[in-house]
Structures are given as structure tokens and as C-alpha cells.
Amino acid sequence: MLDVKIIEDLVKPICEEKGLMLYEVLWVKEYGFQVLRVSVDKPNGGIDSDTLGLVNELLSEKLDAYDDDMPEYMLEVCSPGAERTLRNKEEILASVGQYVNVKTPDSTYEGTLLSYEGQTLVVEINIKGRMKKVSIEEADIKKIRLAVKI
CATH class of the missing domain: 2.30.30.100 (SH3 type barrels.)
Known part of the structure; x- marks a missing residue:
């Protein structure tokens, strides 16, 4: 499984280019599947599904280079949620x-x-x-x- 830090390093330039902030990168297991969950948002919130889809597409292309190091997984690019925890x-x-x-x-x-x-x-x-x-x-x-x- 690819380390979260490496994935963060892959997604940060995408976020910077699109004017987004990276909230969190997690590996989770849901219903028996490995899910790579990447949460991104606009600085003032309100990210739309088109932007999430674009980030998903761009990150997926970068992750393809690491296919040999990854288990079968699903990529989920999402917003951190309307009621997200403020961590710092x-x-x-x-x-x-x-x-x-x-x-x-x-x-x-x-x-x-x-x-x-x-x-x-x-x-x-x-x-x-x-x-x-x-x-x-x-x-x-x-x-x-x-x-x-x-």
C-alpha cells in the first residue's frame, strides 16, 4: 500500500494548481474494499462535484505510475464535509x-x-x-x- 505522505505529495501540486486546499488523505476499509479517500476543498468551502471529478481524474493519472505498489483499491476524492472538524x-x-x-x-x-x-x-x-x-x-x-x- 502506498504511503499517505507520497499520495499527499502527488495531490498537493494538483490542489495548488486548482486553487484548492488538501484537507486529508486516508486509507480506509469499507465493505471489504480498500478505499483511498482524498478530501479537498476550496479555501472558503463550497467545492463542486465538477472540481472533485477533475481532481480525481488528475490524481488517478499520477497514481497509475504506482500500480505495482498498490493493492486493488477505489479512489474517492471528496469534500471534507459541511460539519468537518477544525483540527488546528x-x-x-x-x-x-x-x-x-x-x-x-x-x-x-x-x-x-x-x-x-x-x-x-x-x-x-x-x-x-x-x-x-x-x-x-x-x-x-x-x-x-x-x-x-x-
Whole structure:
């Protein structure tokens, strides 16, 4: 099986050329099949299926050179999802202005991420029709992800 790092090195130039960001490369087993899942997105989200198809085609051509080193697999190029986890400071900063879900040991907050400065997030939440700003220390965050506002 081809190492994820090698695959990342193959897909990064494609992403750069198309103005995309690489979110994740994973080998997963689904229903008995090896799946190479490559998640890409536009910097501000909203990638379309035509772009995903193009990346799939371009990456598939590059992977053909490694056929001898690969088991039988399926290539899946997809978006990271509307409710993807924000894994680092850069992803959190890029999400300022977006709707997020933040879990702390004591509570779960859902609202608009207003800022991320120093070690503190400020999220505007709706409590019974009134908007309130909540400051959350980075050390208290168990998980933060984008959320879909319903």
C-alpha cells in the first residue's frame, strides 16, 4: 500500500494548481474494499462535484505510475464535509465568521465564530432569541467543528 505522505505529495501540486486546499488523505476499509479517500476543498468551502471529478481524474493519472505498489483499491476524492472538524489554529482562523459547534467539558455551544485571538475564541450564540457572546479558552475546547445552521 502506498504511503499517505507520497499520495499527499502527488495531490498537493494538483490542489495548488486548482486553487484548492488538501484537507486529508486516508486509507480506509469499507465493505471489504480498500478505499483511498482524498478530501479537498476550496479555501472558503463550497467545492463542486465538477472540481472533485477533475481532481480525481488528475490524481488517478499520477497514481497509475504506482500500480505495482498498490493493492486493488477505489479512489474517492471528496469534500471534507459541511460539519468537518477544525483540527488546528489555521483552520479555526479560516473559519471566523462561520457557524461552529464547540464542545467543552461542561457545555456545548453552537453559534457564529466571531474571533480567535491569542488563546480565546469568541462565539455568538442564540439564547431564547437573544444573542450573547461567549468567550471560550482554547484549553477548554474538547472539539470544534463547522456546523450547519438550522
